[in-house]
Every structure is written in C-alpha cells, then in structure tokens.
Amino acid sequence: MERIFDADPYQTEFDARVTACRPCKAGFEAELDRTAFYPEGGGQPADAGSLGGARVLDVQERGGRILHTLDRPLEEGACVHGIIDWERRFSHMQLHSGEHIASGIICRRFGYHNVGFHMGHEEVTVDFDGPLTWEQLMEAEREANRVIWQDLPVRVTYPSRRELETLDYRSKKEIDGPVRIVEIPQADCCACCGTHVRRTGEIGAVKFLSLMNYKGGVRAAMLCGMRALEDYERKTDEILELSSLLSAPAARLAQAVRRLKEENGQKDMAMAALYRRLFESLAERIPESGPALAICEPDLPPTQLRFFCNCLMEKQKADLLLVCTGDDQTGYSYCAASRSVDLRAPGKILNEKLDGRGGGSSQMIQGTFHAPWEKIRRCFYEICPEET
Numbered sequence: 072m073e074r075i076f077d078a079d080p081y082q083t084e085f086d087a088r089v090t091a092c093r094p095c096k097a098g099f100e101a102e103l104d105r106t107a108f109y110p111e112g113g114g115q116p117a118d119a120g121s122l123g124g125a126r127v128l129d130v131q132e133r134g135g136r137i138l139h140t141l142d143r144p145l146e147e148g149a150c151v152h153g154i155i156d157w158e159r160r161f162s163h164m165q166l167h168s169g170e171h172i173a174s175g176i177i178c179r180r181f182g183y184h185n186v187g188f189h190m191g192h193e194e195v196t197v198d199f200d201g202p203l204t205w206e207q208l209m210e211a212e213r214e215a216n217r218v219i220w221q222d223l224p225v226r227v228t229y230p231s232r233r234e235l236e237t238l239d240y241r242s243k244k245e246i247d248g249p250v251r252i253v254e255i256p257q258a259d260c261c262a263c264c265g266t267h268v269r270r271t272g273e274i275g276a277v278k279f280l281s282l283m284n285y286k287g288g289v290r291a292a293m294l295c296g297m298r299a300l301e302d303y304e305r306k307t308d309e310i311l312e313l314s315s316l317l318s319a320p321a322a323r324l325a326q327a328v329r330r331l332k333e334e335n336g337q338k339d340m341a342m343a344a345l346y347r348r349l350f351e352s353l354a355e356r357i358p359e360s361g362p363a364l365a366i367c368e369p370d371l372p373p374t375q376l377r378f379f380c381n382c383l384m385e386k387q388k389a390d391l392l393l394v395c396t397g398d399d400q401t402g403y404s405y406c407a408a409s410r411s412v413d414l415r416a417p418g419k420i421l422n423e424k425l426d427g428r429g430g431g432s433s434q435m436i437q438g439t440f441h442a443p444w445e446k447i448r449r450c451f452y453e454i455c456p457e458e459t
C-alpha cells in the first residue's frame with residue numbers, strides 16, 4: 072500500500088488498482104494498492120475528490136488500511152484514475168504547516184504544549200496546556216509571520232531510533248514503525264503524519280482570531296493562507312457595511328458604537344421620565360376603586376407595564392391590580408400586583424382560562440393572555456371581586 076501523500080503531497084492525480092470494494096453504510100468502500108488521498112488524522116480532515124468517476128466522500132485509515140468511501144462502486148482489479156480536490160487539500164496544508172509554526176513558537180517562547188488541534192469549517196482551533204494573554208498570542212503571531220515571509224524550506228525526515236533519542240521535537244510519544252519528523256527552521260520540529268507545504272512562504276499568513284480559557288489552559292482559533300484571506304474579505308465587507316450604517320470611518324467603529332449606546336441610554340432615561348409623567352396623569356383619571364381593579368391601556372411597551380402597575384400601587388388605587396396592553400387580535404401583555412393577596416394561585420387560574428403564560432412572585436406576576444379584553448376583565452373580577 073503506497074502512501075503517495077507522504078512522499079509527495081503535491082501529487083494531485085494518480086493511477087491505482089482497486090484491491091477491494093464493498094458496500095458500506097455511506098455508499099461503497101474501496102481499497103487501492105496506492106493512493107494520494109490523505110485519510111483523516113492528526114487533526115487534518117480527509118481529502119475529497121474523484122476516483123474512477125466515483126465521488127470520494129471520506130477517507131479513513133483503519134488498521135494500516137486506507138478506506139475510500141465512494142458514492143458508487145468500483146470494479147475489483149480495475150485500474151482507476153484518482154483526482155484530489157487540490158484547493159481543499161492545499162488549504163489544509165497551509166493551515167497545518169501554519170499551525171506547526173505557531174505551536175512551535177508558543178512552545179519555545181512560553182513553554183505551553185499544543186494538546187488539541189481541530190480543523191473546522193469556520194476556523195482551526197488549537198488548545199494549549201497553559202494560560203496565554205492576547206498580547207502574548209499576538210507576539211507569537213508576528214514571529215510566525217516573520218518565519219513565513221522568510222520562505223524557509225520545510226523538511227520531512229524519518230530519523231533512526233538512535234537519532235530520535237537525542238532529537239528535541241514536539242509530539243514525542245512511543246509509536247511502532249518509523250517516526251515522521253516535520254522540521255521548520257527557526258520555528259518547529261514535530262512528529263506528524265499530515266501533509267505540509269514545501270516552503271513556509273506558501274502559507275501566506277497566520278492570523279489568530281480569538282482566545283478563550285479552556286480546560287485549565289487556552290483555546291485559540293486561527294486561520295492561514297487562503298482561509299485567512301477569505302475571513303479577511305468577509306470581515307471587510309461587514310466593516311464597510313457597519314461603517315456606512317454608523318457614518319463613521321472603519322478605524323473608529325467602536326467609538327461610534329460607544330457613542331450610540333450612550334445616546335441610547337440617555338434616551339431610555341428620558342423616556343422613563345416621560346412614562347412616569349404619563350402614568351401619573353393616567354392614574355389621576357382613575358377613581359379610587361374597590362379592592363380589585365383591571366385596566367387596559369393600549370400601545371404601551373410591555374416592559375413599561377410593571378412601572379404603570381407600581382405607580383398605581385403607590386397611589387393606592389386598589390389592593391389587587393391588573394394592567395394590560397395589547398389588542399384582541401394579537402393578545403395582551405399583563406402585569407398584576409398586590410400587597411395583600413398572594414398572586415401565584417390566581418395567576419395560574421387566569422393563565423388557564425385565558426390561554427396565558429407567565430408568572431412571578433407572590434406580589435407581582437407578568438405574562439401574556441390570548442383572549443379578548445372583555446373576557447380577561449370578566450375572569451379577573453370573577454376571581455378577584457371588586458367588592459368583598
């Protein structure tokens with residue numbers, strides 16, 4: 072079984088003989104005498120492409136055998152032509168080599184090891200076994216990019232057991248068979264089975280996107296090369312749109328948003344004061360009533376109901392109050408308050424009778440009713456009579 076991707080990760084087409092093919096859950100599973108399809112492993116996803124006219128859906132390695140999952144069967148013994156989806160593979164190579172450089176630099180500078188590596192659809196995540204600040208990560212990023220711009224050769228070797236004993240490299244663990252070492256001068260030396268670029272310049276750029284605490288260490292998200300450029304394009308579009316929406320230059324967006332939030336807060340305060348005056352003048356028009364009072368005030372924001380309720384309580388309009396806003400078509404938001412009656416049980420009954428939702432404390436409940444106002448009013452006074 073010849074692994075073409077190990078010796079030459081740049082070979083995008085190859086001919087091979089089908090040694091086995093059988094149906095499997097996802098389609099058909101074929102084995103070849105040689106392959107350039109990289110099987111998922113070491114954090115790098117499987118290659119895609121075509122094989123003898125069939126689509127390659129997945130490639131996995133099991134017990135030293137490489138299994139190609141296909142959408143249709145191949146004839147055993149037949150000679151087939153394979154074509155690798157090069158754009159996808161090259162993107163994986165840029166990401167994988169870039170990750171080695173960044174991990175190698177972080178290991179050397181800060182002493183933390185890469186303990187998890189995953190290439191996702193959105194971004195690549197790398198987990199380190201110690202705390203890192205954003206500034207330290209940016210420092211490592213700058214150094215990684217300097218290594219990339221020097222266009223250094225990436226060397227893949229299989230050192231002897233004796234050489235390995237004295238070699239300082241990452242991912243050192245006991246494995247059977249030859250150990251594949253990927254060496255990037257000035258940056259990294261690591262045991263790895265993945266596909267890598269020939270020279271660091273091909274990576275283009277390394278960019279970290281985020282950093283969070285994770286399992287006693289940190290998880291950093293990053294992108295390289297083509298994927299970093301795509302991300303930059305998306306973010307540039309987003310920033311241009313934000314810049315136009317906020318009428319602010321791209322470099323001062325945060326400042327513009329801060330100002331907007333401040334203005335918004337001032338407006339909220341002004342509005343609360345106006346509502347307070349509205350509620351007080353509405354309360355004046357409500358005569359002193361009995362123990363229970365239900366009123367509906369259309370066109371109030373549901374968030375203001377609580378304040379209206381409080382205002383009416385302060386002015387002692389009733390022992391038990393129900394305030395609603397809304398209309399018969401779309402339903403009503405409500406707030407009920409009382410200082411003498413525990414509202415939880417009557418609230419439950421009202422919700423059942425009026426297709427409602429909501430709850431709260433013994434003194435105040437809030438929610439929605441889906442029933443006409445007349446029915447809400449009737450039910451409320453049935454449970455909470457106006458006169459006792």
Ligand SMILES: [Zn+2]
Nearest residue numbers: 113263264265
């Ligand atoms: Zn690797």
